[in-house]
Amino acid sequence: MKKSLNLIIGFLAICWISYLLSLWFPIQQYGIVPRQSVGLIGIVAAPFLHGSFTHLSGNSVSFAILMLILSALEERQQFFKLFLMALLTGILTWLMARNAVHIGASGLIFAIFGYLVLSGWFARRVRYVLVALLVIFLYGGMIYGVLPGKVGISWESHLFGFISGGFLSWYFHAKQRKGKRKAWL
Numbered sequence: 001m002k003k004s005l006n007l008i009i010g011f012l013a014i015c016w017i018s019y020l021l022s023l024w025f026p027i028q029q030y031g032i033v034p035r036q037s038v039g040l041i042g043i044v045a046a047p048f049l050h051g052s053f054t055h056l057s058g059n060s061v062s063f064a065i066l067m068l069i070l071s072a073l074e075e076r077q078q079f080f081k082l083f084l085m086a087l088l089t090g091i092l093t094w095l096m097a098r099n100a101v102h103i104g105a106s107g108l109i110f111a112i113f114g115y116l117v118l119s120g121w122f123a124r125r126v127r128y129v130l131v132a133l134l135v136i137f138l139y140g141g142m143i144y145g146v147l148p149g150k151v152g153i154s155w156e157s158h159l160f161g162f163i164s165g166g167f168l169s170w171y172f173h174a175k176q177r178k179g180k181r182k183a184w185l
Contacts, residue, residue, distance in 0.1 A: 004071035007079055011047075011067075012060050015105060018048045019056050031103035032093050032157070042102065043090030046157075049103040059105040066112040066139070073116070073131050081172070085111035085164050092160035100154070106145070107157030113142055114165025122173035 022028055031046045033039025042049075050056035071078065089107040113135065120132025146159040 001071060001075070004067065004075065004078055007082070008064055008067045008071075011082075011105075012064065014048050015050065015056060015060065019050050019053070022049065028103050029101060031101040032090055032097070033101055034094050034097045034099055039094055039101075043087065043094055046090060046093075046103050047086050047105045047108045050105070051103060051152075055104060059109060062109045062139070063105055063112075066109060066116065066135070069131060069135060070112060070116060073119070073127065077172075081115070081168060082108070082112075084168055085115065085161070088164035088167070089157060089161040092164065093154070093157045096160070097154065097156035102154040102157050104154065104157070107154065107161035110142065110145065110158045110161030111165035111168075113139055114162035115169045116165075118166040118169040119173060122169050123176070124173075 018027065027045075028049050028051060030041050031039070031049050032042030050059065067078075067082075074081075086108050089111050093102050093107060116135045117132050120129040122128075142158075143162075145153070146155060146162055148155050
């Protein structure tokens, strides 16, 4: 759990430092700009960049809570899974989103949400199902964030985050189930 807390604190520290720097320097321009080479840096930078204090505060709380839930559920390979979620979400956003600068950790938050919710189905274990139900109860309204809505909100990164998290849930849990089947043979 200590590694998980360090990961959460480290990620949020980078977000807050980036936000403070953005008060003096225009670093939000380094978000994801779809299908433009200048926007490729955003695949890595976008989760750390936020447009306002409210944006960053909301994302900080959701990220911390969902990561704590993920940490309680699975301690293995969290950094790797988080990295893959961010990378896949960023790539899909860069490839298919509308032409705008996409910033914020919400795409990654939707990836964690998708991972946790769909792990209930893919892992096929009681604790995963219970956690999926808890996450749906706490954050179920997030699902509306994958639909076009408010101007200035990257619903595309939300959608691609959810898809990325779901895909990685399927991948990691299918891999675990396959390994267990071999052990039973």
